[in-house]
Structures are given as C-alpha cells and as structure tokens.
Amino acid sequence: MLKKSLKDLSVDHQKILMRVDLNLPLDPEGVIANDHRLQEALLTIKYLLEKDCAIILMSHLNRPKGKFESKLSLKVCAQRLNTLLNKEVKMAPDCIGEEVNTLKESLKCGEILMLENLRFHSEETNGSGEDFAKELSKGCDIFINDAFGCCHRNQASIVDVPKFFPQKAVAGLLLEKELRYFQDYILNPQKHLCAIIGGAKISTKIGVLKSLIQKVDTLLIGGAMANTFLKAQGRSLGKSLVEDEYIQAAKEILKECESKRINLVLPQDLLFTDQISSDGQTQILGINDPIEEHLIAVDMGPLTIDAFSKALEPSQIIFWNGPLGICEIKPFSYGTQKIAQKLSQINAIKVIGGGDSAAAIEKLGLQDSFDHISTGGGASIELIEKGHLPGVNALSNKD
Numbered sequence: 269m270l271k272k273s274l275k276d277l278s279v280d281h282q283k284i285l286m287r288v289d290l291n292l293p294l295d296p297e298g299v300i301a302n303d304h305r306l307q308e309a310l311l312t313i314k315y316l317l318e319k320d321c322a323i324i325l326m327s328h329l330n331r332p333k334g335k336f337e338s339k340l341s342l343k344v345c346a347q348r349l350n351t352l353l354n355k356e357v358k359m360a361p362d363c364i365g366e367e368v369n370t371l372k373e374s375l376k377c378g379e380i381l382m383l384e385n386l387r388f389h390s391e392e393t394n395g396s397g398e399d400f401a402k403e404l405s406k407g408c409d410i411f412i413n414d415a416f417g418c419c420h421r422n423q424a425s426i427v428d429v430p431k432f433f434p435q436k437a438v439a440g441l442l443l444e445k446e447l448r449y450f451q452d453y454i455l456n457p458q459k460h461l462c463a464i465i466g467g468a469k470i471s472t473k474i475g476v477l478k479s480l481i482q483k484v485d486t487l488l489i490g491g492a493m494a495n496t497f498l499k500a501q502g503r504s505l506g507k508s509l510v511e512d513e514y515i516q517a518a519k520e521i522l523k524e525c526e527s528k529r530i531n532l533v534l535p536q537d538l539l540f541t542d543q544i545s546s547d548g549q550t551q552i553l554g555i556n557d558p559i560e561e562h563l564i565a566v567d568m569g570p571l572t573i574d575a576f577s578k579a580l581e582p583s584q585i586i587f588w589n590g591p592l593g594i595c596e597i598k599p600f601s602y603g604t605q606k607i608a609q610k611l612s613q614i615n616a617i618k619v620i621g622g623g624d625s626a627a628a629i630e631k632l633g634l635q636d637s638f639d640h641i642s643t644g645g646g647a648s649i650e651l652i653e654k655g656h657l658p659g660v661n662a663l664s665n666k667d
C-alpha cells in the first residue's frame with residue numbers, strides 16, 4: 269500500500285484519534301442486532317492497548333440530521349465494547365466542545381474514550397467540515413482511519429481530519445486488511461475469479477458490474493438483479509422487480525460478457541409467489557414457461573442452484589455481493605442458503621461484500637468458512653467501481 273499504515277509509526281504511549289465504523293444495525297428496541305463491525309475493530313484497538321496508547325474513538329451511527337437524538341447515541345456501542353474487552357470505556361457527552369476537550373486531556377495511557385455520534389453535528393456531512401475536523405483533532409497525536417465502511421464518504425471525520433495530522437494520518441489494521449483483500453484478489457486477480465452478484469437493484473450495482481466484467485472469468489447473476497437481465501433477453505416476469513430503465517445497460521453487459529468470453533450464468537428457473545410473505549402460494553417455473561401476470565420471482569429454482577454450483581467449481585477466488593432471493597423471508601431463502609453452503613465447501617479465497625449478504629451468511633452460521641467478510645457495503649462497491657476511495661486518498665503517503 270502507498271499509504272502509511274499503523275505499523276509504519278511508533279505509537280507507544282501516544283494519544284490516538286481513531287475513526288471507526290460503529291454504524292451497527294440496531295433492533296427496534298435499540299439493541300445491537302449485529303456487532304460484526306465492532307468485532308473487526310478490535311484488531312486495532314487491542315494492538316493500541318498493547319502499546320499502552322490512550323484511545324479516542326469516533327464514529328457516526330445511522331443518519332441523524334445534525335442534532336442530538338438519544339436513540340442514536342453511541343453509548344450502546346461503548347457498552348458493547350466494554351463487555352467485549354472487559355474494560356471501562358468512557359463515554360463523552362458530545363464529540364467536540366470544552367467538556368470533551370477536558371475528557372481528552374485527562375485520558376491516560378491504556379484508557380478508552382468514545383466520542384458521541386459525529387452526525388449530531390451537521391458539519392460532519394455538509395461538506396464544510398474543516399473547523400469541525402480541527403476541533404475533533406484537538407489534543408491528539410496520531411489519526412488512525414479504521415472505518416473502511418465509511419471511506420467512500422467525503423465527510424469531515426474521513427477526509428478533513430487527516431489534514432490536521434501531517435505524516436501521522438494512517439490506515440488501521442482493519443482498513444489495511446480490507447484494502448488488501450479487494451486490491452489483491454478482486455481488483456488484480458491472479459487466478460480464476462468468479463463474482464456472484466445479487467440483491468435488489470441493478471441501479472445500485474451497475475458500476476460494480478461494469479468494473480467486474482473487466483476482471484472476472486465467471487459471473488453469476490441472481491436476486492432481483494437477474495430479473496432485469498432476463499427481461500433484457502426478452503423474457504416476461506409477471507410482477508417481479510425489474511428496473512426497466514436499466515434494460516439497455518443490461519443488454520450492453522450481456523454483449524460485453526459474450527465478447528470477453530465470460531462464463532455468465534443467469535437463472536434458468538425461479539421460485540414465484542403470489543405475495544411477498546411466507547403465506548404466499550409458490551411455484552417453480554422455468555424462465556421460458558409462460559408466467560402469469562400476478563406472479564413475483566423471489567428465489568432461484570433447483571436448476572439454477574445446480575448451474576451456479578457447477579459454475580463455481582473451477583473458481584480460485586470468489587466474490588459475493590447480494591442475496592440471491594428475498595432471503596429475509598424463510599421460504600424464499602433456499603437459493604441463498606444452498607449457494608452459501610456450496611461455497612463453504614469450496615477451496616477458494618472467498619470474499620463477501622454487502623451488509624445483507626454478510627447478515628445472511630452469519631444467520632446460517634457459515635461466517636467462519638469465508639476468508640473475508642467485508643465491513644463495508646457501499647465502500648466495497650465504490651472501491652471495485654473506481655479503484656480508490658476518498659478516505660484512503662486523504663491519508664499520509666508512505667515515506
């Protein structure tokens with residue numbers, strides 16, 4: 269990596285300002301539904317504790333619009349960190365201001381302070397955050413960005429804070445690991461690369477698809493994403509989710525896959541329902557069968573599961589983004605489940621991107637059979653699409 273990383277600096281006994289991505293999913297009661305991002309941040313936090321650093325953590329949580337909202341306080345993350353480390357995590361009442369400065373000053377080596385939600389201040393997101401960033405950086409010796417999931421955002425804590433740490437704005441261990449997986453295996457694959465792309469909308473992933481077809485040997489398209497491709501091939505799909513304005517883009521991708529001799533696999537059969545609920549009447553239909561107007565495609569059928577499974581076999585690197593059906597609803601989760609199980613048995617480097625895909629794999633308890641489950645959905649997509657991220661560009665260059 270051309271950017272400085274944590275291990276390029278001597279950090280012993282330093283006061284560290286660290287941007288983490290603690291934008292964790294909360295359930296309606298405000299309880300953390302999944303702490304994957306926090307677990308992954310432990311790598312750097314533990315390293316800094318070993319070096320006897322004073323650690324100041326900052327993050328956003330969800331999208332408050334520049335004012336305090338008690339249900340979006342980072343207190344819940346501070347408490348979970350406290351439990352995971354079995355160590356006190358002090359909670360600041362805000363992320364900037366006199367009181368926070370005093371807390372920062374009095375923080376001793378080996379102690380941890382969590383700043384309050386950055387997005388309680390509109391300066392974090394409104395594009396004019398330099399003064400805010402200067403306030404955040406007060407009293408700290410080194411800045412570490414370990415928030416891979418936020419590196420695609422041009423926001424104060426990501427792109428402005430580094431300006432106040434010349435030569436000392438570095439990538440944390442998680443950020444470094446994320447970049448290594450994407451750069452070495454997806455952006456510059458040296459071996460047979462297969463991408464499985466699913467999820468709800470082609471519109472959010474068109475850029476990543478265009479970039480991936482420059483890299484992959486095999487491309488499997490499922491989920492609602494596949495519907496637009498099937499429609500582009502002239503098939504009718506009843507009431508299934510199709511983005512008509514992307515049919516032309518889908519046609520171009522199909523053409524390019526052909527000219528590049530990419531092994532493109534689209535669904536051959538689908539599970540249809542008459543309503544998106546577990547009470548729906550379902551039936552499996554081939555893509556050439558007549559599809560009644562009221563039916564909705566919600567999962568792949570057995571022929572497709574077989575075709576995907578076979579196509580996966582020669583792969584040495586596999587990147588998966590996007591569930592292959594409406595996997596939140598049990599009767600529509602079979603395809604996602606079968607492909608996750610197949611992947612768990614394949615000997616390849618396996619990388620998952622996307623919050624919903626990661627959640628589906630964790631729900632199946634298969635997370636340990638993957639090499640890397642990215643903490644960034646939007647960030648990983650933008651990295652694949654553009655090859656770089658603003659948050660990484662903002663860090664200090666290696667000497």
Ligand code: ADP
Nearest residue numbers: 467468491492565566590593594622623624625
């Ligand atoms: P990720 O978060 O992994 O990037 P996305 O956000 O792109 O994934 O897509 C996840 C969503 O896609 C899920 O909510 C899932 O229900 C939806 N989805 C998958 N297949 C279909 C389908 N056939 N019809 C409608 N929605 C679908």
Ligand code: 3PG
Nearest residue numbers: 289291417418421645646
């Ligand atoms: C994410 O959850 O993708 C990151 O934390 C970024 O959050 P945002 O999409 O609200 O900027």
Ligand code: MG
Nearest residue numbers: 622623624645
């Ligand atoms: Mg998602």
